[in-house]
Amino acid sequence: MLKGAVSSRYAEALYNVVVAQKIIDQAEEEMKLVVSTIESVDELRKILEHPLITIEEKKDIVAEIFKNKISAIILNFLYLLIDNYRQFFLKDIFLAFVELVNSARKIIQAEVTSAVDLNETEKEKLSGVIQSFTGKKVEPVFKVDSSIIGGVILRIGDKVIDGSIKSKLNSLREHLVQIG
Helix, strand or coil: CHHHHHHHHHHHHHHHHHHHHCCHHHHHHHHHHHHHHHHHCHHHHHHHHCCCCCHHHHHHHHHHHHCCCCCHHHHHHHHHHHHCCCHHHHHHHHHHHHHHHHHHCCEEEEEEEECCCCCHHHHHHHHHHHHHHHCCEEEEEEEECHHHCCCEEEEECCEEEECCHHHHHHHHHHHHHHHC
C-alpha cells in the first residue's frame, strides 16, 4: 500500500512539473535512462540502497553518472528522492509517471496473451479491435502462454477479458460438476 501511494504521489508531482515546463517527452526519456541504468548496474543500485552511504555521497554519485545526460529537473527529482529515502521506489514512480503521460496522450497499454506466437497481421488486427473498443491508441504487449490451449487473454489495466480455451473448459467442468 505504501509503495503505491508513494509512487503515485511522486509521479504526479514530477508530471505536474514537466507539464508546466513543456518537457514531457524529454523527461520520460531521461527517466527511462535513469531507471534502466540503475536496474542494469547492480553495484549502483546497491550503493543507492545502502544505509551507511550518506545522502551527499549518493547525490554525488548520481550527479557524476548522469552528468550531461539528464536535465536539471530530473537530476533534482532524483536528489529529492534520495533526500526523502524514496530512491527505492524509483522504478514504481517511473511506471506511475508513464501511466500519467499515456493517459494524457490517450494511450493505453494492453497485455495480450495467446497460446501461440501471433503473426504481424494478427497482431495488427487485434490492436485495431482493442483500439476501436477503447477509443484510445493501444500499445500492446504480446505474450505467449501455451497453457491457455487456444484463444487470447486481454488485460487492460485491472480489466481482464479471458477468451482462452482453458477458461472455457474450466467453466464447462464446473458446470458439469454442479449438475452431476
